[in-house]
Amino acid sequence: MYKYNDFDEAFIRARTAQFRKQVERRVAGNLTEDEFKPLRLMNGLYLQLHAYMLRVAIPYGTLNARQMRQLAYIADKWDRGYGHFTTRQNIQFNWPRLTDVPDMLDALADVEMHANQTSGNTIRNVTSDHFAGAAVDEIEDPRPVAELLRQWSTDHPEFQFLGRKFKIAVGASEHDRAVLKAHDLAVRIVRNDAGETGYEILVGGGLGRTPMIGKVLHPFLPREDLLPYVEAVLTVYNTLGRRDNKYKARIKITVHENGIDTIRALVDEQFALIRPTFSGYDQELLEEIRAHFPEPDYVKAPLDAFETAYENDPVFRSWADTNLSAHTNPDYAIATISLKKHGQTPGDATSEQMRVMADLAEAFAHDELRISHEQNVILPHVHKSHLPAIHARLKAVGLATANIGLVSDIIACPGMDYCALATARSIPVAQQIATRFDELKLEHEIGELKIKISGCINACGHHHMGHIGILGLDRAGVENYQITLGGDGSENAAIGERAGPGFAYDEIVPAIERLVLGYLDLRESPEETFLQAYRRLGAEPFKAVLYPEAKTKNAA
Amino acid sequence: MSVIVTDTGFTTEDWTAGFIPLADLPANDAAPAIAVDLASDSDPAALAGRLQDIDMIRVDFPSFADGRGFTIAKRLRQMGFQGRLRARGHVISDQYAMARRVGFDEVEISEELAARQPEAEWLFRADWQANDYQARLRA
Numbered sequence: 213m214y215k216y217n218d219f220d221e222a223f224i225r226a227r228t229a230q231f232r233k234q235v236e237r238r239v240a241g242n243l244t245e246d247e248f249k250p251l252r253l254m255n256g257l258y259l260q261l262h263a264y265m266l267r268v269a270i271p272y273g274t275l276n277a278r279q280m281r282q283l284a285y286i287a288d289k290w291d292r293g294y295g296h297f298t299t300r301q302n303i304q305f306n307w308p309r310l311t312d313v314p315d316m317l318d319a320l321a322d323v324e325m326h327a328n329q330t331s332g333n334t335i336r337n338v339t340s341d342h343f344a345g346a347a348v349d350e351i352e353d354p355r356p357v358a359e360l361l362r363q364w365s366t367d368h369p370e371f372q373f374l375g376r377k378f379k380i381a382v383g384a385s386e387h388d389r390a391v392l393k394a395h396d397l398a399v400r401i402v403r404n405d406a407g408e409t410g411y412e413i414l415v416g417g418g419l420g421r422t423p424m425i426g427k428v429l430h431p432f433l434p435r436e437d438l439l440p441y442v443e444a445v446l447t448v449y450n451t452l453g454r455r456d457n458k459y460k461a462r463i464k465i466t467v468h469e470n471g472i473d474t475i476r477a478l479v480d481e482q483f484a485l486i487r488p489t490f491s492g493y494d495q496e497l498l499e500e501i502r503a504h505f506p507e508p509d510y511v512k513a514p515l516d517a518f519e520t521a522y523e524n525d526p527v528f529r530s531w532a533d534t535n536l537s538a539h540t541n542p543d544y545a546i547a548t549i550s551l552k553k554h555g556q557t558p559g560d561a562t563s564e565q566m567r568v569m570a571d572l573a574e575a576f577a578h579d580e581l582r583i584s585h586e587q588n589v590i591l592p593h594v595h596k597s598h599l600p601a602i603h604a605r606l607k608a609v610g611l612a613t614a615n616i617g618l619v620s621d622i623i624a625c626p627g628m629d630y631c632a633l634a635t636a637r638s639i640p641v642a643q644q645i646a647t648r649f650d651e652l653k654l655e656h657e658i659g660e661l662k663i664k665i666s667g668c669i670n671a672c673g674h675h676h677m678g679h680i681g682i683l684g685l686d687r688a689g690v691e692n693y694q695i696t697l698g699g700d701g702s703e704n705a706a707i708g709e710r711a712g713p714g715f716a717y718d719e720i721v722p723a724i725e726r727l728v729l730g731y732l733d734l735r736e737s738p739e740e741t742f743l744q745a746y747r748r749l750g751a752e753p754f755k756a757v758l759y760p761e762a763k764t765k766n767a768a
Numbered sequence: 769m770s771v772i773v774t775d776t777g778f779t780t781e782d783w784t785a786g787f788i789p790l791a792d793l794p795a796n797d798a799a800p801a802i803a804v805d806l807a808s809d810s811d812p813a814a815l816a817g818r819l820q821d822i823d824m825i826r827v828d829f830p831s832f833a834d835g836r837g838f839t840i841a842k843r844l845r846q847m848g849f850q851g852r853l854r855a856r857g858h859v860i861s862d863q864y865a866m867a868r869r870v871g872f873d874e875v876e877i878s879e880e881l882a883a884r885q886p887e888a889e890w891l892f893r894a895d896w897q898a899n900d901y902q903a904r905l906r907a
Contacts, residue, residue: 219899219904222898222899223899223901226898226899227899230862230892230893233889233892234862237889241884242884242885242886242889243860243885247832247860250832250833251862333833333835363901363904363905364901364902364905366901367899367900367901368901368902369838369865369866369867369869369870369902370835370838370839370842370866370870371835371838372835372838372863372866373832373833373834373835373838373863374835439905447839447842447843450835450836450838450839451811451836451839451840455834455836485843485846485847486846489846489906490905490906491906491907493904493905493906493907494905494906497904497905
């Protein structure tokens with residue numbers, strides 16, 4: 213794991229001291245609320261529906277036990293004993309007091325964490341594959357590149373007051389687990405036919421009210437050109453991006469309105485000027501960073517404990533079948549801990565749960581934890597012999613739900629329960645869907661199905677990318693939920709298509725039930741997933757089960 | 769009167785030759801001292817080939833939230849401008865380090881802003897060379 217050097221340490225201490233003064237100046241009136249707003253946002257502090265919210269970065273989703281324990285401590289000391297893990301590998305504390313936030317930032321700095329640039333019109337927390345360093349299909353661990361970009365983007369003097377936010381993700385696998393194509397800029401580590409490693413650069417992806425799939429800006433960028441090239445993209449965006457309408461200010465619109473070829477030409481022009489300002493130290497630094505991400509010191513031990521539990525304990529077997537993924541070391545597994553227990557708020561963890569996960573990471577998993585964009589926690593390196601003990605400890609605190617990738621493993625934004633922008637509730641809809649399918653005991657039979665729920669058009673719940681997407685809107689003061697079908701956040705990224713008229717709050721869960729039960733009738737075999745069936749059959753048969761009245765009417 | 773902010777704090781205006789908008793530059797070719805005003809949506813490329821004739825460029829910040837001026841400054845320096853570069857308008861003390869790092873020499877603010885954000889707040893950010901990731905990455 214990355215370890216702060218003296219420079220990083222000095223930076224973060226100066227930064228928290230600056231924020232402490234900014235809070236004092238706001239309280240004294242030297243800063244207007246308008247002026248304070250972007251300053252608090254670039255330090256992760258939002259004003260929500262009921263209170264402030266502090267969004268803490270978990271860079272590229274990686275943290276250790278000590279850091280997870282500190283999050284638990286912060287939740288207990290300054291919040292209400294829990295935190296909410298988000299789709300951008302952040303954790304949100306929902307109830308801090310403004311005057312406590314400087315102390316919270318100091319407590320984070322004590323464990324090499326921060327809330328820098330988790331909000332505001334700047335380059336946000338750089339995200340990555342939550343299976344990085346353990347995935348069987350990766351070219352290399354993408355996190356050193358993500359860390360290099362984190363350092364480059366931190367406090368970048370040119371890009372703290374952009375026209376709009378700017379999200380960067382890094383991946384290095386064939387299978388995309390970081391939703392690269394929905395980012396303002398994505399870096400894919402790729403290998404060419406000659407066996408050289410370089411970067412494919414995608415630009416202009418994004419969700420929100422105008423969802424777009426990222427386009428290839430550069431098919432194979434040499435490694436030493438990464439920072440100047442990304443800087444050139446930002447330089448072009450900062451001057452060319454629209455500032456007259458915040459809904460048209462993201463780079464996806466700049467790319468759409470100017471065309472990818474024009475953007476590429478402008479970027480090349482800026483790149484030629486910027487490239488000479490990098491002398492190569494960034495590449496030395498990348499090597500230094502790389503040394504912080506070694507392979508784990510793998511344990512060699514018998515697998516009997518795992519095999520015995522797998523044979524004899526059906527609950528463990530179900531969890532193992534559903535929540536484990538293949539690791540590069542065949543004696544190891546990647547274990548995903550579900551934060552989606554049926555009926556719970558997706559992504560929430562109590563301080564007690566955080567401490568248990570920290571203990572497990574320390575005792576059994578090489579002291580590493582990951583946060584996924586799907587709002588779960590991952591133990592990336594677990595020797596299989598430890599899995600039964602891990603499962604037992606998780607079960608004791610409500611963390612052993614065997615539902616990864618299934619219908620109840622729902623992404624949901626905070627919605628109207630917390631968010632000032634929301635137009636509808638998301639969390640209760642997620643809770644009710646999960647509870648309903650748990651009652652039906654059909655979850656495992658249904659198989660892989662990604663439901664994603666957003667409580668407004670801003671699409672924080674990634675509904676466009678859900679196999680089934682749900683978008684909560686306000687129709688004349690009444691919540692109304694639109695369904696989209698066929699979205700996909702993987703390397704085959706696709707934006708879901710709207711199925712038809714929306715449903716009222718009390719109709720949406722039965723509608724989802726009809727849709728999923730309808731799929732069970734439509735699929736060719738139990739192996740055909742919802743998304744595969746949708747791609748084979750098209751929208752019509754799914755619409756027919758969603759809107760049975762329309763079908764009757766047409767027949768009549 | 770505007771207040772000029774530098775690394776040593778507040779000072780008064782010492783430029784007496786006035787400023788001309790970009791569009792009027794050709795008409796002022798023969799002037800002994802030239803200072804040009806750039807709006808935040810200007811393209812610095814318009815000054816290509818003219819930079820050695822210009823003594824000062826002043827970039828407007830109509831709102832502190834409009835960060836285009838930071839890129840304009842960086843590009844002017846990349847193009848080789850070695851004269852005086854000033855950020856003018858709604859710049860807050862928290863942006864002083866950013867302004868200096870992209871190549872501005874100084875910031876021009878109103879008396880009203882200077883009263884609300886006194887000299888000490890600007891001096892607190894005058895150590896703009898410290899803790900600079902960009903300088904480190906390009907070392």
